[in-house]
Amino acid sequence: xxxxxxxxxxxxxxxxxxxxxxxxxxxxxxxxxxxxxxxxxxxxxxxxxxxxxxxxxxxxxxxxxxxxxxxxxxxxxxxxxxxxxxxxxxxxxxxxxxxxxxxxxxxxxxxxxxxxxxxxxxxxxxxxxxxxxxxxxxxxxxxxxxxxxxxxxxxxxxxxxxxxxxxxxxxxxxxxxxxxxxxxxxxxxxxxxxxxxxxxxxxxxxxxxxxxxxxxxxxxxxxxxxxxxxxxxxxxxxxxxxxxxxxxxxxxxxxxxxxxxxxxxxxxxxxxxxxxxxxxxxxxxxxxxxxxxxxxxxxxxxxxxxxxxxxxxxxxxxxxxxxxxxxxxxxxxxxxxxxxxxxxxxxxxxxxxxxxxxxxxxxxxxxxxxxxxxxxxxxxxxxxxxxxx
Numbered sequence: 023x024x025x026x027x028x029x030x031x032x033x034x035x036x037x038x039x040x041x042x043x044x045x046x047x048x049x050x051x052x053x054x055x056x057x058x059x060x061x062x063x064x065x066x067x068x069x070x071x072x073x074x075x076x077x078x079x080x081x082x083x084x085x086x087x088x089x090x091x092x093x094x095x096x097x098x099x100x101x102x103x104x105x106x107x108x109x110x111x112x113x114x115x116x117x118x119x120x121x122x123x124x125x126x127x128x129x130x131x132x133x134x135x136x137x138x139x140x141x142x143x144x145x146x147x148x149x150x151x152x153x154x155x156x157x158x159x160x161x162x163x164x165x166x167x168x169x170x171x172x173x174x175x176x177x178x179x180x181x182x183x184x185x186x187x188x189x190x191x192x193x194x195x196x197x198x199x200x201x202x203x204x205x206x207x208x209x210x211x212x213x214x215x216x217x218x219x220x221x222x223x224x225x226x227x228x229x230x231x232x233x234x235x236x237x238x239x240x241x242x243x244x245x246x247x248x249x250x251x252x253x254x255x256x257x258x259x260x261x262x263x264x265x266x267x268x269x270x271x272x273x274x275x276x277x278x279x280x281x282x283x284x285x286x287x288x289x290x291x292x293x294x295x296x297x298x299x300x301x302x303x304x305x306x307x308x309x310x311x312x313x314x315x316x317x318x319x320x321x322x323x324x325x326x327x328x329x330x331x332x333x334x335x336x337x338x339x340x341x342x343x344x345x346x347x348x349x350x351x352x353x354x355x356x357x358x359x360x361x362x363x364x365x366x367x368x369x370x371x372x373x374x375x376x377x378x379x380x381x382x383x384x385x386x387x388x389x390x391x392x393x394x395x396x397x398x399x400x401x402x403x404x405x406x407x408x409x410x411x
Contacts, residue, residue, distance in 0.1 A: 027186045030047060030183065030186045034186075034189065034194070040075070040191060041079075045079050056172075058166055060078070062078040062161075062163045063076075063191060065159070075195070102130060103129060104131065104143070117142060117143070117144045119141070140167055141166060141168060142166050143163060144165070144172060144177055147161050148160050148162070159188070160187075160188045226339050227339075229288055229353075231289055231338055231340075231353070232300070232333065232334075233284070233286055233287075233333065233335070234287070235364070236330070236331045237279075237369070238281040239328040239330055240327050241253075241327055260327050261278065263329075264311075265283065268283070268308070271301075271304045272300060273285045273287040274287075277352060285304075287301045294335065294384055297384075299385050301335075302333060305375055309374060332361055332364035334381055335384060336355070336357030337357060338358055339355050359400070360378070360400055375409055376408065377406070378405075379404065387409050392408055
């Protein structure tokens with residue numbers, strides 16, 4: 023038994039793939055003569071898109087990974103599951119003999135398992151940090167198709183291994199939380215830098231990048247006319263149009279500026295021209311998606327928001343800025359200031375998409391000059407461009 027526990031702990035120290043660890047755990051149980059044919063490990067997480075991480079191993083298919091959306095957790099389907107049953111009754115473990123037809127009727131899952139020949143399903147919960155994080159615990163289930171199910175000694179042996187497996191799950195779960203949560207709030211590239219320890223104020227570097235600044239016209243008036251919850255819902259839909267277009271072209275949203283977005287397309291490693299091409303394509307796509315959203319909402323009698331975007335290319339300082347205890351990962355520099363002034367100019371000119379000379383000459387779209395323009399607070403004039411339709 024100790025050798026199996028040590029193997030799990032060593033795997034958990036060196037491997038961040040919880041599915042692979044569950045697979046080895048399951049195969050080792052079989053090698054020890056415990057007749058498992060299916061195992062599963064479910065763990066809640068803190069992720070805007072995944073409420074639960076789920077790993078399932080079977081003798082036929084090996085390990086499979088899946089997630090459950092946050093809205094599913096706590097819903098009817100969850101409450102009608104064995105895990106929901108144990109949590110609701112504050113139970114730590116339960117066994118169900120599925121050769122008993124009354125037991126099979128308890129949960130929809132059992133009907134599926136019984137059809138596969140499963141004779142017993144055993145579930146155990148392990149709680150983690152007593153409410154300090156959203157990682158409340160892990161649920162390990164084992165199932166067998168041996169007639170008569172598991173023996174008591176086999177269940178006891180598995181239960182003795184579970185603390186080691188749950189400790190590994192907790193460690194990997196915390197890493198997932200750190201990675202996904204930071205990614206959601208900072209963007210994946212900035213999050214990776216923070217996780218690598220670049221968290222000191224002033225820790226920054228100069229990068230060349232295509233910059234995108236988007237703003238939704240008419241949002242302030244919308245706030246004054248409609249309930250806040252409706253406005254936030256609409257705003258999220260518009261921001262998603264922009265953010266998805268940026269992410270799909272390897273850009274990173276650095277900031278949500280109320281009703282706007284600041285995004286960056288780093289020139290390294292693909293080069294300045296490639297970064298500019300991606301930024302311009304993202305801007306065109308974002309405006310197209312926003313127009314389609316407006317059309318759908320207008321058809322239902324709802325309000326619309328026009329999208330204004332400015333694009334510029336230049337060197338920026340990318341890194342930590344703020345107070346000693348409250349930092350922001352962002353970009354600053356003259357190029358960012360010019361971009362902000364360009365966005366205001368675009369609004370004044372009634373242009374939905376405005377390009378600086380530095381990005382217009384590097385993109386793969388036909389462009390037209392609209393002449394030199396002065397930017398408030400910027401010395402001299404700048405040639406401005408629009409995409410030729």
